[in-house]
Amino acid sequence: MTPRLVLVAGNIGAGKTSITERLGERLGWQTGYESVADNPYLADFYADMSKWAFHLQIFFLGHRAQQHIEMAQSHRSAILDRSIYEDAHIFARALYHLGSVRERDYLAYRRVFDLIVDNLPRPDLLLYLKAPVPVLMERIRRRGRAIESGITEEYLSLLDSFYEEWLASFDICPVLTIRSDDLDFVHKPQHLEIVVQRIQDKLSGREELVFE
Numbered sequence: 001m002t003p004r005l006v007l008v009a010g011n012i013g014a015g016k017t018s019i020t021e022r023l024g025e026r027l028g029w030q031t032g033y034e035s036v037a038d039n040p041y042l043a044d045f046y047a048d049m050s051k052w053a054f055h056l057q058i059f060f061l062g063h064r065a066q067q068h069i070e071m072a073q074s075h076r077s078a079i080l081d082r083s084i085y086e087d088a089h090i091f092a093r094a095l096y097h098l099g100s101v102r103e104r105d106y107l108a109y110r111r112v113f114d115l116i117v118d119n120l121p122r123p124d125l126l127l128y129l130k131a132p133v134p135v136l137m138e139r140i141r142r143r144g145r146a147i148e149s150g151i152t153e154e155y156l157s158l159l160d161s162f163y164e165e166w167l168a169s170f171d172i173c174p175v176l177t178i179r180s181d182d183l184d185f186v187h188k189p190q191h192l193e194i195v196v197q198r199i200q201d202k203l204s205g206r207e208e209l210v211f212e
Helices: 016-027 042-047 049-072 084-097 103-117 133-143 153-168 189-203
Strands: 005-010 030-032 078-081 125-130 175-179
Touching: 005 016, 005 049, 005 084, 016 030, 016 078, 016 125, 016 189, 030 049, 042 049, 049 078, 049 084, 049 103, 084 103, 084 153, 125 153, 125 189, 133 153, 175 189
Parallel strands: 005 078, 005 125, 030 078, 125 175
Antiparallel strands: none
């Protein structure tokens, strides 16, 4: 079978890591995750966002570009927890919108981002997980990560609006949208099988079902 590259996108708390882990296990695919433990800027960023936001975004850009290329060139299919495209269209944009990144830094970042992504191998599928903001907030509260303690409904709603705008014009690869609040693919194997089938249908060119 031709190796496939699938990217998982979605707001904070949408279930990206969980679905990446389980699809990797179920399909025997390589998995790639966001760099957190070895991120040299993350702690500084949460201590002083305005000072370290630009540095953090540059780090993520390099990390995700390298990860994207390595997985795309692999002889095995792969699935990545979060896409490089979200870095610019969602999170860097939000930092700029909220005033944590100045305009000149944002424009410089976008110039480098555009040069990099224009030369990346195209993924085969973008799997977009979507859930209502109150559901996201409850999931974030339950997992209790200290670095996420300051996340508000207003911030998640802002990100949600950016996701909708971005995906409305996204044409790099096919998009499969799944409402993750309707499917418990962590505890119910039959729900995971539904996702697997939709992914296989989409990759093979058959019409997929979008969960609304």
